[in-house]
Amino acid sequence: MNPHFLHLYDMLSKVDGFIYxxxxxxxxxxxxxxxxxxxxLVAGAFILASLERVFKVKVLRPTYTVxxxxxxxxxLVATLPLISHLSKPMRFYEIMITPHFTSAMAIxxxxxxxxxxxxxxxxxxxDYRRDLVLWSQEKxxxxxxxxxxxxxxxxxxxxxxxxxxxxxxxxxxxxxIPSAFLLxxxxxxxxxxxxxxxxxxxxxxxxxxxxxxMVSGIALVMFVYMMVNYIRKKMIDMICLDSIAxxxxxxxxxxxxxxxxxQVHRIYEAEESFQILDLLVKGKLNYTLFLFQxxxxxxxxxxxxxxxxxxxxxxxxxxILYLGSSLLVLIGIFFMRWNVVIGxxxxxxxxxxxxxxxxxxxGPEGSLxxxxxxxxxxxxxxxLFWLLPPWKRHPEGGT
Amino acid sequence: MAxxxxxxRRRFLTDAALLTGGIFVASGLKPLGALLYAxxxxxxxxxxxxxxxxxxxxxxxxxxxxxCKSENDxxxxxxxxxTWVEQYTILNDGSMKITxxxxxxxxxxxxxxxxxxxxxxxxxxxxxxxVKSPCTxxxxxxAAFESPExxxxxxxNYCIGCGYCVQACPYGCRYIHPTRKVxxxxxxxxHRITKGLLPxxxxxxxxGVKIFGDLNDPKSDLxxxxxxxxxxxxxxxxxxxxxxxxxxxxxEVR
Numbered sequence: 001m002n003p004h005f006l007h008l009y010d011m012l013s014k015v016d017g018f019i020y021x022x023x024x025x026x027x028x029x030x031x032x033x034x035x036x037x038x039x040x041l042v043a044g045a046f047i048l049a050s051l052e053r054v055f056k057v058k059v060l061r062p063t064y065t066v067x068x069x070x071x072x073x074x075x076l077v078a079t080l081p082l083i084s085h086l087s088k089p090m091r092f093y094e095i096m097i098t099p100h101f102t103s104a105m106a107i108x109x110x111x112x113x114x115x116x117x118x119x120x121x122x123x124x125x126x127d128y129r130r131d132l133v134l135w136s137q138e139k140x141x142x143x144x145x146x147x148x149x150x151x152x153x154x155x156x157x158x159x160x161x162x163x164x165x166x167x168x169x170x171x172x173x174x175x176x177i178p179s180a181f182l183l184x185x186x187x188x189x190x191x192x193x194x195x196x197x198x199x200x201x202x203x204x205x206x207x208x209x210x211x212x213x214m215v216s217g218i219a220l221v222m223f224v225y226m227m228v229n230y231i232r233k234k235m236i237d238m239i240c241l242d243s244i245a246x247x248x249x250x251x252x253x254x255x256x257x258x259x260x261x262x263q264v265h266r267i268y269e270a271e272e273s274f275q276i277l278d279l280l281v282k283g284k285l286n287y288t289l290f291l292f293q294x295x296x297x298x299x300x301x302x303x304x305x306x307x308x309x310x311x312x313x314x315x316x317x318x319x320i321l322y323l324g325s326s327l328l329v330l331i332g333i334f335f336m337r338w339n340v341v342i343g344x345x346x347x348x349x350x351x352x353x354x355x356x357x358x359x360x361x362x363g364p365e366g367s368l369x370x371x372x373x374x375x376x377x378x379x380x381x382x383x384l385f386w387l388l389p390p391w392k393r394h395p396e397g398g399t
Numbered sequence: 400m401a402x403x404x405x406x407x408r409r410r411f412l413t414d415a416a417l418l419t420g421g422i423f424v425a426s427g428l429k430p431l432g433a434l435l436y437a438x439x440x441x442x443x444x445x446x447x448x449x450x451x452x453x454x455x456x457x458x459x460x461x462x463x464x465x466x467c468k469s470e471n472d473x474x475x476x477x478x479x480x481x482t483w484v485e486q487y488t489i490l491n492d493g494s495m496k497i498t499x500x501x502x503x504x505x506x507x508x509x510x511x512x513x514x515x516x517x518x519x520x521x522x523x524x525x526x527x528x529x530v531k532s533p534c535t536x537x538x539x540x541x542a543a544f545e546s547p548e549x550x551x552x553x554x555x556n557y558c559i560g561c562g563y564c565v566q567a568c569p570y571g572c573r574y575i576h577p578t579r580k581v582x583x584x585x586x587x588x589x590h591r592i593t594k595g596l597l598p599x600x601x602x603x604x605x606x607g608v609k610i611f612g613d614l615n616d617p618k619s620d621l622x623x624x625x626x627x628x629x630x631x632x633x634x635x636x637x638x639x640x641x642x643x644x645x646x647x648x649x650x651e652v653r
Contacts, residue, residue, distance in 0.1 A: 021501075027566060
């Protein structure tokens with residue numbers, strides 16, 4: 001028999017209570033979990049970068065370009081799990097050509113392109129332009145050509161031109177902040193606007209998505225920054241790392257408060273769907289919600305980072321705890337996306353029963369493929385670090 | 400005098416310019432009307448189809464679901480349905496059991512002995528062809544659309560298979576066709592009704608549970624059904640305005 005049907009018969013045997021017959025198959029699997037996860041990492045990393053640029057938090061300077069390149073590496077991958085999940089992937093361009101404007105999903109392509117082309121690529125280009133010109137003069141052979149192409153023929157690096165670069169870069173970051181909020185708040189709206197689904201349908205969804213994006217993006221930049229310095233055997237700028245940790249703590253607390261508010265609101269209002277959601281949270285989402293999302297991914301990092309704020313400890317211990325916290329947060333936010341996307345499909349819209357989700361190892365919707373989508377951004381990031389090394393940039397002022 | 404003429408000419412020109420500009424701006428804004436989704440869109444010069452379902456007549460034979468699968472090339476596996484039948488059993492202790500094995504196509508077997516049962520009834524389900532259908536609203540490419548007759552349809556040559564409409568339908572009436580790889584759903588047998596025939600499920604029903612008809616025609620069977628019965632729709636709080644009207648619907652049915 002068709003393996004797809006075999007899988008569905010297996011799921012049918014695990015139905016608990018009553019579900020509509022079309023609900024046995026979950027429409028959105030692990031790939032759609034990755035989509036908000038990766039998009040959130042992009043938005044969060046960018047917001048951290050903009051803290052340095054727009055809000056002049058100078059201690060974050062060492063992570064500015066790291067954050068921008070991280071955002072770019074993940075943004076380049078963001079749509080791929082989404083497109084490969086479509087059952088007609090070759091038709092994906094229809095969203096761009098004939099968008100249906102009442103759909104929350106239709107505008108994603110435009111917001112994505114706006115963010116990629118207008119915000120990230122332009123900002124990185126303006127930021128790197130001087131280095132690109134200088135590298136194209138210093139290097140030989142094919143790399144000389146590559147850098148020359150990347151300058152897009154703009155080779156003027158007079159102080160006046162550089163001042164303009166800075167102005168443009170600043171303006172783009174200012175536009176970039178609301179764009180990053182838009183990018184991820186919008187992803188939250190895709191879920192939050194589905195009135196048929198009581199687990200998704202909350203006005204807080206876009207806001208929670210934005211704050212969880214900040215949490216995950218900051219944690220990712222923290223992780224990447226520490227890893228890069230570890231691999232390059234360089235000293236970590238602890239003042240910088242400490243302030244990233246402080247921002248991470250603030251974002252975590254805000255995210256926790258918002259998610260808590262959402263849950264308190266649900267519990268207090270106890271609408272028609274409350275009973276099934278209560279069973280969902282205490283049953284099928286027991287581990288992924290209480291243990292991974294809230295316990296490991298939120299409370300423990302809050303306690304660790306809070307402790308480090310209040311009590312002094314040596315740099316080595318701080319580094320280890322920061323690394324641990326950033327990893328826990330990254331895992332926790334992954335499970336937050338999981339609990340939203342998968343959790344929202346586990347109960348029947350009849351509110352009378354549950355279906356199950358079984359994650360296969362192989363196949364386009366399997367966990368191996370998901371792992372590939374999570375590794376690819378790091379490979380792209382390694383390539384970007386090789387092409388545009390933030391540590392080999394020319395010091396400002398000298399040429 | 401000449402001065403006045405100049406003034407009035409000037410006023411005429413300003414007014415004309417304002418009017419033209421206004422029309423221009425308004426025509427630019429018109430696509431935004433699409434955002435104001437909740438507008439009444441009856442088909443004034445043609446039919447506006449709906450369905451009445453008289454639960455008091457349903458015997459749970461499942462022939463409607465079976466005929467639908469044959470008529471519309473719906474896969475036979477028990478995971479894909481355009482229409483199906485649910486059985487509700489309310490026991491003497493007040494508890495309720497709901498089943499729909501294979502969508503009711505193979506009929507129903509009562510699990511509980513008669514003396515334990517307070518009441519048992521069947522509910523045929525199908526697409527509600529909502530006036531304000533959330534599935535049509537969320538389709539990112541416009542492959543889900545509404546026909547002039549008020550039928551919610553899918554353009555299979557256009558659907559990208561994102562599954563967003565499946566998520567948006569509160570009634571679980573959509574599925575992704577396993578071989579065609581696009582969304583599929585009840586069309587109220589559009590290919591039949593546009594030729595003056597009845598939908599397959601209506602045609603085969605032995606007890607006349609389903610009443611297909613034109614809501615715009617005051618003499619239609621459906622309009623009479625609606626006048627004669629205190630009908631209900633499913634999940635009215637969703638404000639989707641279903642055009643499938645149930646007689647004898649109990650509050651337990653969702």
